[in-house]
Amino acid sequence: MASSRIFDMFAQYTIPLNGTTSLTPASVRLLESPAPVTIVVGFLVAGLLVWEQVSYRRKKQHLPGPDVKQPIIGALLESLHPTFDGYLSKWNSGPLSCVSVFNRFIVIASTCDLSRKILNSPTFAEPCIIDAMWKILEPDNxxxxxxxxxxxxxxxxxxxxxxxxxxxxxxxxxxxxxxxxxxxxxxxxxxxxxxxxxxxxxxxxxxxxxxxxxxxxxxxxxxxxxxxxxxxxxxxxxxxxxxxxxxxxxxxxxxxxxxxxxxxxxxxxxxxxxxxxxxxxxxxxxxxxxxxxxxxxxxxxxxxxxxxxxxxxxxxxxxxxxxxxxxxxxxxxxxxxxxxxxxxxxxxxxxxxxxxxxxxxxxxxxxxxxxxxxxxxxxxxxxxxxxxxxxxxxxxxxxxxxxxxxxxxxxxxxxxxxxxxxxxxxxxxxxxxxxxxxxxxxxxxxxxxxxxxxxxxxxxxxxxxxxxxxxxxxxxxxxxx
Ligand code: HEM
CATH class of the missing domain: 1.10.630.10 (Cytochrome P450)
Incomplete structure (x- = not known):
């Protein structure tokens, strides 16, 4: 029902080929109303939220970790106040587990061999994961x-x-x-x-x-x-x-x-x-x-x-x-x-x-x-x-x-x-x-x-x-x- 209304509303104005917009009285009324903008924005936001989850699931694959990411912020609150018990439960969940904060996807390794592998693979793993470091220590550091x-x-x-x-x-x-x-x-x-x-x-x-x-x-x-x-x-x-x-x-x-x-x-x-x-x-x-x-x-x-x-x-x-x-x-x-x-x-x-x-x-x-x-x-x-x-x-x-x-x-x-x-x-x-x-x-x-x-x-x-x-x-x- 909602989608057919949106469709109708868009059908009420036309853009003529000469480039000037000719609007019918109905369409003028529609442009004055904030409803279509709100709906478009709503669509975009919904699309982004769905894309966020799909992207998270694609990266997560079989790794232990929440199936659904908390929209936008992810595990922000946890990461601001990390607890030792929180880490412990991650390590206990498997050799690799994951968590996402905003759009940053973090993989947590819990075995000695995996940690060594990561630290020995500088092509794939950089030592700095905090963006602010670049600004604080200077990029040419x-x-x-x-x-x-x-x-x-x-x-x-x-x-x-x-x-x-x-x-x-x-x-x-x-x-x-x-x-x-x-x-x-x-x-x-x-x-x-x-x-x-x-x-x-x-x-x-x-x-x-x-x-x-x-x-x-x-x-x-x-x-x-x-x-x-x-x-x-x-x-x-x-x-x-x-x-x-x-x-x-x-x-x-x-x-x-x-x-x-x-x-x-x-x-x-x-x-x-x-x-x-x-x-x-x-x-x-x-x-x-x-x-x-x-x-x-x-x-x-x-x-x-x-x-x-x-x-x-x-x-x-x-x-x-x-x-x-x-x-x-x-x-x-x-x-x-x-x-x-x-x-x-x-x-x-x-x-x-x-x-x-x-x-x-x-x-x-x-x-x-x-x-x-x-x-x-x-x-x-x-x-x-x-x-x-x-x-x-x-x-x-x-x-x-x-x-x-x-x-x-x-x-x-x-x-x-x-x-x-x-x-x-x-x-x-x-x-x-x-x-x-x-x-x-x-x-x-x-x-x-x-x-x-x-x-x-x-x-x-x-x-x-x-x-x-x-x-x-x-x-x-x-x-x-
Ligand atoms: C108990 C004291 C310390 C501990 C436990 C410690 C531990 C570490 C660890 C785990 C790393 C990262 C290694 C990696 O990414 O593989 C590191 C890097 C580093 N540490 Fe220490 N550190 C300590 C004290 C110091 C001190 C006193 C200095 C300076 C005099 C220092 C200088 C550095 C430097 C320069 C790096 C980066 C090396 C590079 O990127 O090539 N550390 N440290």
Whole structure:
């Protein structure tokens, strides 16, 4: 009935061949009425909604997941507030499952082999799924490079994480920990939510490692706040336009502030290194290495077998954008690992006692002795603790899909027990095994893996001999959310 009325109405006006419209009185009445427009729009919307479902079903095929997509927004609400139980039910539904948010079709892999396959297929899978990332980190940022261009760029960065470089970083980190611990002790044992304090010490340690004293303290504080704005904008789905006041807009302004400050630091470092002054941070080492390759000087180091120089000249903007991504990568996963480490050590006093015993041995009972990279390497048990914290507790913060691989009881017996000995000489786990995907795998595997393990080992090592702490349990403190 409705369709025949629509047909009739359209039949009431004609367009003559001479191009001018001649309308009958009936058709004039119709054009004045909004009804046909509404109906056409209605048809279009209905058509789009049907097309949306058909397109969803065509992509979904046999994959587990809802048969019908919620119109337009899909699983938006779920994705804005993801829960661990929600992920768990997806993983349990099969090796692959799917979900759709707006028009984005997301496939979730739950097995170790599939996750590895995806991470090793850069032609089909890009590491960035959040559109806002391009706007925030800038489209010419190296993290968006793919294939050979990415491999070549990354080769130029290896020099920043050699043993020689890590040796320079350890005393810088230790100094930052001591400063922060002093401030924590001034709280006089007050019960606090420590996660933000852990974030600050971690960000400060990395900022000082990357830039030394080139960034003034007040600017460093601003940078910490700005990074929070960047993180806040990295939701799976954002308002598409970066209009003033939106989270993405704030994040872009924050990035601009940070990059401008980093550019100032690059300039000072170039001048210092050109004068032949000593390297004091990662930036200096990188710039010195560029000077070496352009002047043809032989890079010196006691780890000649490793990369000791960069591969090409990097422009100031490339350096600043790269260090922007390093600091970005240093934030959340490392903070989450540190938070879990403090909590688990408080809950497992026998493990904490062993950490303390090892620290006493490595430091020869001198807790003010400067810690070197070699000392950090010899803290074998403390490193085991870090690997265990990261493998079982931290990983959902990074890529939730790695959880099942790290909870495979065949590889990690009693996976829910906190057991650093599983990474010990007689343990069944290994951080080189294929299931240990804490740092990803394939061409985009974490560049800062050794740096991150060293940073957390140094932090909890120093904390164990300088501080005592309790875990005050709250409703949320045991939950993975
Ligand atoms: C506990 C701490 C950390 C964890 C668990 C972690 C984990 C990861 C993971 C899972 C990836 C993605 C790998 C992939 O796509 O296959 C990654 C990439 C990356 N990480 Fe880390 N990361 C940590 C700390 C750091 C730190 C401190 C830095 C910098 C110093 C860093 C620098 C990077 C960079 C630059 C990439 C991208 C590499 C590329 O695209 O080639 N990460 N990390």
């Amino acid at each position: 190296w993290v968006f490079l793919m294939g050979k261009a990415h491999v070549d760029y990354r080769k130029g960065l290896n020099v920043l994480f050699t043993r020689r470089a890590l040796r320079i970083y350890v005393p810088i980190q230790q100094k930052v920990y001591a400063e922060h611990f002093k401030k924590w002790l001034q709280l006089g044992g007050k019960q606090e939510r420590y996660q933000m304090l852990f974030r600050e010490v971690n960000l400060d340690a990395s900022l000082r490692v990357f830039f030394g004293d080139y960034i003034p303290t007040d600017v460093a504080e601003q940078i910490s706040v700005k990074y929070l704005r960047i993180t806040a904008a990295l939701e799976l789905v954002n308002f598409p336009l970066a209009l003033p006041g939106t989270k993405v807009w704030h994040a872009m302004r924050s990035r601009k502030y940070i990059v401008d400050e980093f550019l100032k630091a690059v300039k000072i470092s170039r001048e210092r290194m050109a004068r032949g002054e000593p390297e004091s941070c990662m930036l200096d080492g990188w710039i010195k290495s560029m000077i070496d390759i352009t002047s043809g000087a032989t890079a010196k180091g006691d780890d000649e077998e490793n990369v000791t120089r960069t591969t090409r000249y990097f422009e100031d903007r490339e350096v600043a954008l790269t260090l922007l991504t390093f600091l970005f990568a240093s934030q959340d996963a490392t903070t989450s690992a540190v938070t879990w480490a403090f909590q688990l050590l408080a809950d497992n006093p026998d493990v904490l006692a062993k950490v303390r015993q090892e620290q006493a041995e490595v430091r020869n009972d001198d807790y003010d002795k400067e810690v070197t990279y070699e000392m950090l390497e010899s803290m074998l048990y403390t490193r085991q603790v870090v690997k265990e914290v990261m493998s079982i507790w931290n990983v959902t913060m990074v890529i939730p899909t790695f959880w099942p691989a790290l909870h495979d009881p065949e590889v990690y017996p009693n996976p829910d027990n906190f057991d650093p000995d599983r990474f010990g000489p007689n343990g069944s786990a290994s951080d080189t095994a294929k299931n240990y995907m804490v740092f990803g795998c394939g061409p985009h595997v974490c560049l800062g893996k050794e740096y991150a393990i060293g940073l957390i080992t140094g932090l909890i090592g120093q904390a164990s001999v300088k501080l005592d702490w309790e875990h005050v349990k709250t409703e949320d403190s045991e939950k993975i959310i």
